[in-house]
Amino acid sequence: MSVRKLTARIIAVVIMMTAAGTTYAQNHDVPPVDPLAFDPDFRWFEPIYEADLLDMKPKKRANTGWFATYDKLLLYGTRPETFINGDAETKLDNGSGHRYEIGYMLPDKDTGWLFNWTENDVFRADVVRQERINRYSLDDLQGTADDSPAGPPFGFIVPQEDRNNLGYNTRFYDVQNSQNMIKFDSYELNKTWRLEPYHYGGILEPMVGVRWMRAEDINLRQTYQSTQDNITGNVLLPLPNPILAGVEFSAAEQITSIAQxxxxxxxxxxxxxxxxxxxxxxxxxxxxxxxxGNNWQCSEAYTESELTIYAFGQTNEQPTVGEPPITIQRDRTTPTFIRNEEFLVGFDVRGELGYQLTKAISVRAGFQVIDIGRGLWRYGTEGDWDQDYQMFGGTLGLTLNR
Known part of the structure; x- marks a missing residue:
């Protein structure tokens, strides 16, 4: 074989190997998705100008990569359907909560994932502040410790139940009768898609996913009774009677809670x-x-009582100001449970108006409505398993890169 032919063959082989390597690199050296591709320099507070916004097409303004939002919720909630409230189920009670969202939109495929956590608590109860027989603890006000050897060296009262209510200089019970007390939590995981912009720039993102919700409804009834009521002849509970001579512990009070x-x-x-x-x-x-979906329901019912007996008050003696209790007795009945299952259906809708402050940060305000149309059990009344619950109100929040 001549030198010229050998040289030509070697050059041909080199060219073929180079071409094959280039093709392989093009087909196989595709970089993985960068999870911080949305803004690796974290210039969230970089200013953005009107000229920048005017030059950007709608598809370009729809951000990709990671995003997050936070909203403060002020949602009212409807009352339960019960014989106690009667027609009051149409009344609304104010509540508050939070909404957090975090998600990721793939830059090239226009698909992504969205996680949402929403919580909103509503509290409405008739509350009467009842002073204790001993209105305040002198030791707590003066900062002196109990004489008990178990007392700490910093002037705290032992036990804690003998102290004044936290943040106050008096001792009292807040006697409650609930009207609407419910804690609501919702967790969502959605698969999302981003469609091409419409003629006037609007973009639609369909989603499908799963939703796990928890609603804890509390029915609380409390009563307060004391031996001081017996002085006027209004005997409310079997406590030691202060008008009987020879009774060693003649001053006592009791608060009873019936909870469902x-x-x-x-x-x-x-x-x-x-x-x-x-x-x-x-x-x-x-x-x-x-x-x-399905709702797994369970109601727990029990009764709690707290009986406080004081060392003062024999015969016609009046309570000594600041005298601590001699004993506190707590009792709780064995809880009873009832369970049930119901089919659940509802919807969640919201609308918002946002204003872009910087390159990645916007503020927004809007409204939200969450409607559980059927399948909710409230107030613990057996048989009232198929109730509804609506929440609606205003929202105010921040968005990052969305």
Missing amino acids: ITDNEMLTAQLGFRYFKHKGRFMYSSDFRVFA
Whole structure:
């Protein structure tokens, strides 16, 4: 073989190997998705100008990568359907809570994931502040410790029950009768897709996912009784009578609590969408979700009592100011449980108006409505398993890179 032919063959082999290597690199050296691709220099507070916004197409303004939001919720809640409240189920009681969202949108595929946690608590009760027989503890006010050898060296009263109420200079009970006490939590995991912008710049993001909700409804009834009521002839409970001679412990008080705590554990499937549109620095957005699933219900009922007996007050002697109790006795009955299952359906809708402050940070305000249309058990009344619950009100929050 001549030298010329050998040289030509070697050059051909080198060219083929180079081409194959280039093709392999193009096909296989695809970099993985960078989880911090949305802003690796963390310039969240970099200013953004009107000219920048005018030049950006709607598709470009829809951020990709990680994003997060926080909203303060001020949602009213409806009352339960009970014979105690009668027609009061249409009344609303104010509540408050928080909403957190975190998600990720793939830059190239326009798909992502969204996690949402929403919690809102409503509290409404008729409360009467009842002074204790001993209105205040002198030792607590003067900062002196009990004579007991178990007392700490910093002037705290032992036991803690003998002290004044935390933050006050007096001793009292807040006697409560609940009207609407419910704690609501919701956890969502959604798969999202981002569609192409519409003619006027709006973008639709369909979603499908699962939703786990918890609603703890509390029915509380409290009564306060004391031996001081017996002086006027109003005998309310079998405590030592102060008008009888020879009774060693003749001053006592008791608070009784009858509680029914109903837990609703709800697991549902859901689907929905998010629609948003930019106009200058403003962004209009709306979310809608509909969910359906099963509710596992369980109600716990028990009675608690706290009896306080004082060392003073024999015969016609009046209580000594600041005298500590001699004993405190607490009792609680064995809880009873009732369980049930119901089919659940509802929806969640909200609308918001945001204003872009910096490159990645926006503020927003809006409203939210959460409607559980059926399948909720409230107030612990047996048989009232299929109730509804609505929450709606205003929201105020921040967004990061969304």
